[in-house]
Amino acid sequence: MRYVMTVSPDFPPTKIAGWYIFNTWLQRQLGEHIHLELYQDFASQRDAIRADNIDLIYANPFDAAMLVRERGFVAIATPINISDEAIIAVSADSSIHEVEQLQPGTRIATTDDPDVNLISMIMLEPANLSARNVETQTVDTYVLVAKQLLQGKADVGFFLRDAFQGLSRMIREQLRPLVRSEIHVIRHVLLAGPRLQARHDDLRQLLPAMTADTKSNSVLVSLGLQGWELQGQEDTEFMIDLMDTLVD
């Protein structure tokens, strides 16, 4: 049988090769044919999930609820020491120094990354801002979010923390973080679908053991991960409940 793996479209573009290397490693370990399908955006990935085309997914926490509660996916593992945190940044010379200074009509530059948008909008609530009274410009990449700020086309930009830190030094020096999230429990998670059920236990054995040998460890390095830790179903349910409290 041929299985399909996909990755949340918010992964850093520099890690594309890493996911292909991981997929090759996984196929060898499981002795299964797994095709890696990468989607340009969240909407097309969700269409593929709803069409039951996906068997293994490194999922954005925002999508985990739908995958677990509607599509029967099960949590396998989550990357060690990596949580999804957001940074709201302004241009370095902006007169805005506190969230509370922002006014209705604030222009926001952002991507379609759903959990970053959710966390960032929550961090704007103390200024009485919501989707109803801001102007949102959605662009394709975090570099373009930075560009909107630097060109004065946006007042604030929403960034995944790791993406912000991955911007070139020259760009970062022209920006200033206004507020950073410190939530810790919202994390990407590797979920396996019902067709792969017979291999769930194998995945749970293989992934945490990747740090044990040099070859597997180099696969982790190519993904930019320190390793995988097992994620219990209740841990995932808890994260989904938490996400649920954040969505109005």
Added chain:
Amino acid sequence: MQDQERFAMDDMKPENVQEPYTTHLLHYYDGTSRHVLVKDEEVPFPEGKLIVSRTDLQGVITHCNQAFVDMSGYTEEELIGQPHYILRHPDMPKAAFKDAWDTAASGQKWHGYVKNLRKDGRYYWVYATIILNVRDGQPVSCTSVRRKPSRKQVDACIELYARMKQEEAALMKQEVR
């Protein structure tokens, strides 16, 4: 959510609260009472953080994150196993909590602004959301997440809650008569 007879919590201790403070006797829904010590000093909500806790269906804390511990002033050991009303501030009307628990118990999400009381008598405002956790179709617990509130909304709530407290006090007087 279900009434359950339990032992009363200890009164707040003067050694944990710097003077000046006022003393209030709070009566909780489960029939217990406790003296709390209250200072008129706000602690700002930490930027970028969420305060997260989980309770069982009786409102007893089973999990709390570090932000919860830090803002409450209690240790995690002091919090786990205690009823959530350990943080109840005397300025909060009873009706607000009844609405919260009734709404969550019915499976709906509850949102509201809450003034919480710390172990050291100071207070902090939150925008809270409570949901019922359902597993295999059965309610098993509640998750509560608090985030930094809008000052404008807090100011509106200060007035609203003061009015509600006056109404509650007037109703109690009538009942006594």
